[in-house]
Amino acid sequence: MDNVDIARRFEEVADLLEIQDESPFRVRAYRTAARTLASFGEPVAALVEREGARALTGLPGIGKDLAGKIVELLETGELPLLKELTAKIPETLVEMMRIPSLGPKRARLLYDTLGVETVDELEQAARSGRLVGVRGFGERLAATILDGCVKRRATAGRVRLADAEAQVEPLLRHLRGARGVLAVEVAGSLRRRKETVGDVDILVSARQGEPVASRLFSYREIQHELARGATKCSVVLRSGLQIDLRVVPPESYGAALHYFTGSKAHNIALRTLGVNRGLKINEYGVFQGDRRIAGQAEVDVFRAVGLPWIPPELREDAGEIEAAREGRLPELVEVGAIRGDLHVHTTYSDGRDELAAMVGACKARGYEYVAITDHTQAVRVAGGLDASGFREQARAIGRLRRTIDGITILHGAEVDILEDGALDLDDATLAALDYVVASVHSKLTMPEPAMTRRVLRALESPFVTALGHPTGRLLGKREPCALDLPRIARAARDVGALLEINAQPERLDLCDIHIRLSREAGVRLVVATDAHAVGELDFMRHGIDQARRGWCAAADVANTAPLAELLELIGRRGRAATAAPALRPATATPTRRRAPA
DNA sequence: GCCGTTTTCGGCCCGACTGTTTTCAGTCG
Incomplete structure (x- = not known):
């Protein structure tokens, strides 16, 4: 049972308490604790083991009672309160509550009066006109609810x-x-x-x-x-x-911008700071009695409660307010700081643009370097390369290096991590490459211990530079694979491997919480597009968004480093000596190549 | 259920809008 599992249980409790019309403050207490757990970098199990159960009450929003429930969950995997609650009302009401215009009160009312328990039953009830007539339900509300049911089926919400x-x-x-x-x-x-x-x-x-x-x-x-x-x-x-x-109006714009940016939890925390200073903060401004003392600019809202401006990406009430107060806010990485893309495909495997086109597009973006990382043969659908394929590509890259200047081409690969953790390319071939992204593409449903072992073994290879799209998730389509990410992060740090933030909009893998956790573990990250066409190089900004949500400064992201520094960084792995010859042409100064026209 | 430089009890963020109901509860962000 990890932090996220426990957080999920607490959220469930909060939802069920809400439906049962419990104290909203008790509900909030469970939600606050859930958020604290979900964003806490270390497994609470480890914290308890090291410092005892009492240490839990040091976490924000977790007191004696919830600490006890966490310990209970860790020890038994069960939460009696949850069982108690679900014995009284069906869990499926929680799903119903997610339909717009339906909250805990109405969901409960429909259950009590019509016996409606699920979203499907709700939709039927709405279609048959049974909602109208329930106290507080008219034609319009019934129509809105029906619409919500249909939409929910279509989009899954987000x-x-x-x-x-x-x-x-x-x-x-x-x-x-x-x-x-x-x-x-x-x-x-x-x-x-x-x-x-x-x-x-x-x-x-x-x-x-x-x-x-x-x-x-x-x-x-x-x-x-x-x-x-x-x-x-x-x-x-x-x-x-x-x-x-x-x-x-303009005099309220800053306050409103802050207010509507949220998150809700961040707003509550900031308002509470205001209350402690005798201030009222709403979307129209910061007020002392009836007098507006701030509101035109967002920064003034923060200033009113003694804080510097906090970037929107951090506003989740996940420690940003404390960090701001103590002057510990990171200076978040910006897309302009990126000096190269380190995960790019070409027509050598499943890319849609040629090698020269991809390199040219990277150069046009002002990049200092690019790593060409085509698939290995295990990914058959992608037309992956074998050892001789990579040798051929190496020759092509060699030729291209002689004709293009101003950008350094790193010859790389996205090597498949096979089921047992072995790599899909022999060591000699790997050793000749400048940059190796190791990724899992198959058997994504392995149980966590096996999957973790598999990835750990891959990281043991001295040739692996980075772990690509670590959890394999596809937003809205595929759940992340079961992986002990904190352990992977520590291993990556210890061997000097990078963890990738894959910038494909449907991947964004790692997620924000894992990025933050990795960063705090001391891992260096790399933001890369996994571009399969020139146009996809634009995805970099999505990866940067994600890095910023994970509290990354430029120094946390390897590909903000100048070439020499990057090479030193990735060369720390055991392969530095063997890889040196392959790197030499890449690092040659541009002036030694083509004369300017 | 948490929390404390007002407090160990009594607070806990704040307002707009809808739909339904004759003055407001529920939802939303």
Whole structure:
């Protein structure tokens, strides 16, 4: 039972308590504890073993009672409270509660009056008209609920960040055309760069709300309206994405931006700081009595409670407020700091663009280096290379190095980690490469101990530079494989291997929590696109978003280093001596090659 | 259920909007 498992149990308890109309503060206590656990870098089991159960009460939001429940879960894997709660009401009500407009109260009411227990039953009840007539339910609410059931089936609730962003850009441009608009900005989880978003919050600064609302409702992609108020509107786009729009006057814009960026937990924590200073913080400003003392700029809201500005990516109430107070906020890595892409495919395997095109595109981006990392043969669908294939590619890269200057080409591979942890390429071939990404592509459902052993064995190879897309997850499609990530991180640190933050929008693997945990374990990370075409080199920014959510500074990311430093870094592995000849042409100064035209 | 430079008891963030109901509860962020 790891931290995330325990956190999940606590969330379940919170949901069930809420449905049973328990004290909202008790509910919140479980949610706070769940968040603390989910983002805690070390397994709590290890903490308990080392310092005893009492140490748990040192964690934020965990007191004597919850510490006891954690220990109980660690020892027995069971939580009697959870059993007690599910004996009283079905767990499936929790799913029902996720339907928009249905909360704990209404879910409970429908269960009590109609015996509705699941989302499917809810949908049937809505279709048959049985909802109307239940106290507090009219035609409109029934229709909204039915719509929510259908949508839930279609989208499973959340949209990938990159997809949401692509839909929002044109809408933002549309809104900027409204009369009297001073500023338009995205807030919410999109601004926090969360990997998936439930809906999109847009904030507009303007004196008058009505022209902005009219402008919104004239947008052609709108499917239907959910709410239309003087300062707050909600619509659903044809794609199913929900947009919430808020209009505030300029003197409140900063406060509103902070407010609607969230996260909710971060806001609560910040407001509590305000309360302690006799301040009231809401979306209109920071108030001392009736007097507004801040609100125009976001930074002033933080200043009012004695904090520096905190980047949106960190606002999860996961230690950022404490770090800000103590001056420990990291200076987050930016996409402009990236000096090269270290995971790139070409037509040698399953890439869609030729070697020269990929290298040229990297050079055009201003990169100092690129690692060409085609698949090995185990990945048959990808047309992976064998040893002779890599020798042939090496010759092609050699020729290209003589004709292109200004960028250093590292010859690499994305070598498959086989079922037993062996690598899909012989040592001699691996030794001739400059950069080796080792990745799992098959048998992703192995149990955790076996999968962990498999990856640990791969990391033992002195030729492995980085572990590629470590958990193999595909957002919304495939769960991460069972892997003892903290252990992998420690092993990577000990052997000097890098952990990859794969920037493919559907991977974003590692996730934010694992990145932070790895960083804190002292592992160096690498943000790489895994590009299979020139256009995918743009994915770098998605990987950087993820790195920032994981508290990474530039120094935590290997490919922000200049070439010489990078080579030193990856050369720390045992293969430095053998790899040196292969690197020599790559490190030659550009002036020794082609003369400038 | 947590927490404490107001406190070990009594607080616990704050407001907009909807739909339903005749003054407000529920939901949402």
